[in-house]
Structures are given as structure tokens and as C-alpha cells.
Amino acid sequence: MNSLQVRVWRGGAAGAFQSFEVPRHASQTVLDVVTHIQRALDPTLAYRFACRVGMCGSCAMTVNGVPRWTCRTHVDKVCDQEKLEIAPLRNLPVIRDLVTDMREFFDKWARAKGSFQGSLTRKDHFSNIKPQSKGRVQVDAAIECIGCAVCYSACDVVAQNRDYLGPAALNRAWTLVKDERDESNVERLRAVAGDAGCHSCHTHMSCTEHCPKQLSPTAGIAGLKREVALGFLKGSL
Amino acid sequence: MNPKVQTFLWIAQRASAALLGLCVLVHLVTMIYAVRGGLSAAEILGRTSGNVAWFAFYTVFVLAIAVHVPIGLRAVLIEWAGWRSRGRDVVLLCFAVFLVYGGMSAVKAVFR
Ligand code: SF4
Ligand code: SF4
Ligand code: FES
Numbered sequence: 001m002n003s004l005q006v007r008v009w010r011g012g013a014a015g016a017f018q019s020f021e022v023p024r025h026a027s028q029t030v031l032d033v034v035t036h037i038q039r040a041l042d043p044t045l046a047y048r049f050a051c052r053v054g055m056c057g058s059c060a061m062t063v064n065g066v067p068r069w070t071c072r073t074h075v076d077k078v079c080d081q082e083k084l085e086i087a088p089l090r091n092l093p094v095i096r097d098l099v100t101d102m103r104e105f106f107d108k109w110a111r112a113k114g115s116f117q118g119s120l121t122r123k124d125h126f127s128n129i130k131p132q133s134k135g136r137v138q139v140d141a142a143i144e145c146i147g148c149a150v151c152y153s154a155c156d157v158v159a160q161n162r163d164y165l166g167p168a169a170l171n172r173a174w175t176l177v178k179d180e181r182d183e184s185n186v187e188r189l190r191a192v193a194g195d196a197g198c199h200s201c202h203t204h205m206s207c208t209e210h211c212p213k214q215l216s217p218t219a220g221i222a223g224l225k226r227e228v229a230l231g232f233l234k235g236s237l
Numbered sequence: 238m239n240p241k242v243q244t245f246l247w248i249a250q251r252a253s254a255a256l257l258g259l260c261v262l263v264h265l266v267t268m269i270y271a272v273r274g275g276l277s278a279a280e281i282l283g284r285t286s287g288n289v290a291w292f293a294f295y296t297v298f299v300l301a302i303a304v305h306v307p308i309g310l311r312a313v314l315i316e317w318a319g320w321r322s323r324g325r326d327v328v329l330l331c332f333a334v335f336l337v338y339g340g341m342s343a344v345k346a347v348f349r
Contacts, residue, residue: 160316194243195315225247232244 002082004075006033008045009087012094017085018042030063030070030078034086034098047098054212057146060153061098062087067153069146069212089153105149105166112169113191116176117184127181135178142175142220144213151207151217163196167207167217170198174220177227189224189231198224238326246308253305260298285347292348299340307333 002024007017020037031049038045049059054072061070063078064085075084092100120127129136151167152158158166165173173192176182192198201221208216231237271284285291307329314320314329 157316163321190240193240194238195312199243199247200312200315228240228244229248232241232248237241237244 004033004079005083006037007083007085008034008037008098009094010045010097012096015094015097017087024075024082028075030061030068030073030075030084030086031059033075033084034061034070045098046096055146057148060089060148060150062089062153067150067210069148069150072212089149091153091155091158092149100149102149105152105168106147108165108169109172111191112165112173112197113184113188114169114172114176116179116182118181119183120181129180133180135180138178138223139175142171142178142215142217145171145215146213148212151211154206154210156204156206157200157202161195161200164200165192165197167201167211167221170201170224171215171217171220174223177224186231186236189228189237192224193228193237198228201225246311249304250308253301253308256297256301257305260294260301263294264298282347286349288348292344295344296341299337299344302340303333303336306336 004022004024006020006022008020009015010018020041022033022036022041025032031052034045034047035049038047047059047061049071050056052059052071054069057069059070060067062068063070063073064083066078067089068078070086078084086098088094088098088100092102092105095101131137131140145168147168149168151171155164155167157164170192173188177185177188182188194200198221201218203218203222205216205218208218211217228237271281310332311325311329314325
């Protein structure tokens with residue numbers, strides 16, 4: 001049986017790579033490789049996963065230098081020389097081994113006013129939103145985010161400007177800005193404007209390139225720039 | 238800095254960029270056209286001095302630069318130098334004034 005040479009990050013920020021040899025299987029995912037190491041070779045290895053089917057967003061790691069969701073990344077797809085290097089996500093503090101501290105990532109969703117603010121009560125009737133309406137189509141294109149932080153890890157502006165809200169939080173804000181039912185868009189546009197927000201995005205599209213759900217935070221951020229500018233010109237910002 | 242000011246800066250940056258694109262094009266085309274077959278300093282001055290259209294065009298050019306460059310530098314200073322204090326914007330404002338001063342001195346010198 002073939003085997004894979006795997007280098008895995010161990011320790012915190014000042015850790016080092018440790019090498020393992022892992023048996024190669026057909027249709028093996030990167031998460032399978034990490035799980036094999038933890039179950040068979042070194043039970044102290046720390047990593048995160050939950051659903052294993054690309055829904056929960058907890059398994060993202062840096063695989064051969066590229067941020068990826070590991071449960072749905074086949075080894076075949078990422079290595080041609082039977083060598084893998086698995087590290088924690090970039091741009092987030094490392095807790096231990098492959099586990100990052102995701103607090104700042106989600107705190108930024110809150111700062112970007114990423115929670116829905118409706119005005120209806122349970123006594124009101126449902127809002128009627130046509131699925132084909134322009135706003136809803138734009139929301140649908142951006143809504144399937146699983147919060148994996150792959151985009152956050154891929155973004156160079158996050159690396160250079162620690163205050164930057166990042167692609168996922170801004171993408172989330174965009175889906176709410178375009179949601180007709182939401183009531184807090186003025187505050188949201190204020191929250192996403194400026195140096196920490198959409199105006200710092202360089203549109204270099206790393207986030208869009210790497211998002212495993214094929215979303216385009218770049219497009220959403222461009223939309224936010226438009227909406228913020230319109231708000232400014234109309235005097236509502 | 239509040240969101241309004243930052244949004245204003247962003248719009249100013251984009252608008253000045255559009256203006257600069259146009260100015261650079263006119264500037265280059267005019268230069269290439271004007272120097273065909275050689276041109277002396279005296280000939281240039283002969284055409285520019287007292288020419289109000291020329292003066293107006295280069296004034297717009299200088300002002301667009303003075304708006305565009307400091308705003309762009311601001312992002313560079315934040316991202317590459319990590320300069321986040323207010324002092325940065327004061328320095329950039331001085332730099333903008335310097336650009337207007339330097340640019341307009343050159344424009345005036347050739348207009349006279
Ligand atoms: S497009 Fe914007 S958010 Fe996406 S990676 Fe580039 S700078 Fe970051
Ligand atoms: S936008 Fe894409 S890459 Fe970013 S957190 Fe959501 S699913 Fe992950
Ligand atoms: S384990 Fe849930 S997305 Fe990978």
C-alpha cells in the first residue's frame with residue numbers, strides 16, 4: 001500500500017512541524033488523514049471537526065499552503081507527490097496544533113451588525129418576498145456561508161490590518177443589507193464603512209477564489225461600497 | 238474617523254481617479270503630439286504662457302493629484318506601516334497642501 005508523508009503543525013504560534021507516515025486510501029480526505037494520525041499515531045493531536053460533510057465549517061486548515069475545508073478536500077486533489085503539509089488557518093491565533101481561536105472572526109460578524117433585525121411579531125403575517133426579486137436573488141447568491149473562515153485566512157488585508165472585518169463578516173452584512181425585512185440597515189452601513197470595513201477591501205479576490213461554498217464575498221463587498229456611497233449621497237448614512 | 242468622513246474620502250478617491258485617468262491621457266497625447274519633430278523650451282513657453290485653457294487643465298490635474306495621492310498613501314500607511322494614530326492624517330493633510338503648492342508653482346511658472 002502507498003503511504004503519505006504528512007507534516008503536521010504541533011504546538012502554538014511558536015510550534016513546529018512533526019512528520020507522520022499515513023497509509024494512502026482511495027477517496028481519502030485530508031480530514032481522514034488527520035483523524036488517522038490522531039486515532040492511530042498520536043492521540044494528543046488537537047484538531048476540530050463536526051459534520052464531516054461540509055456543513056458546519058469547523059474543519060478548515062491550511063493544506064499545502066492553501067486554506068481549505070478538510071472534510072471535503074480529497075488528498076488526490078491537493079497533492080501530487082504523496083506529501084502533505086497541514087497547518088492551522090492563517091490570520092487567527094493558534095490555540096494548539098491545528099486548532100485556532102475563532103473568537104475574533106465571529107466577534108467581527110457582530111461588529112458588522114451581522115444579526116437580523118426584523119420588526120414583525122408572531123402576530124403579524126409573513127413578509128411576502130418574491131424569490132425572483134432582485135434583492136432576494138442577491139441574498140441567495142451569498143447566503144450559504146458555513147462560517148469556516150477559509151476566506152478570512154486567505155485575505156491579505158486581514159493580515160495587514162488587524163481591525164479589518166474581513167470577507168465573511170462583510171458578506172454576512174451584505175446578505176442583511178439586501179434583506180427587505182431587515183430594519184437596521186443604516187447602522188449596519190455605518191458599521192461596515194471605513195478603514196475596518198468595505199473600503200479597505202482591495203478586490204484581489206483571494207476570498208472568492210478559496211471559498212469552499214463558491215461564494216463571492218468580493219462581490220458582496222463591492223455591493224456594500226455602492227450602498228454606503230449611495231447612503232452618503234442621499235444623506236442617510 | 239467617522240463613517241461619513243471615510244465614505245467621503247472613498248468617493249473622493251474614486252472621483253479623482255477617474256479625473257486622473259482622463260488627465261493623464263490628455264497629457265500624454267498632447268505631449269506626444271506636441272514634440273513630434275522636436276520642441277525647444279522657448280517654443281513650449283510660447284504656447285503655454287497666457288493660455289488660460291492650458292492653465293485650467295493643469296490646475297485640475299494638480300488638484301486631482303493632491304486629493305488622490307494622500308488618500309491612497311493613507312491606506313498604505315495603515316497596512317504597511319501600521320500607522321493608526323491621528324498624527325497620520327495630519328501629516329497627510331500637510332502632504333496634500335505641499336502637493337498643491339508644488340504643483341501649482343510649476344503650473345504658474347509655465348503659465349507666466
Ligand atoms: S477581495 Fe477583499 S475581502 Fe476578499 S480577499 Fe481580497 S481584500 Fe480580502
Ligand atoms: S464566505 Fe465562504 S470561505 Fe468565508 S466563511 Fe463563508 S463559507 Fe467559509
Ligand atoms: S467537518 Fe463540518 S465542514 Fe468539515
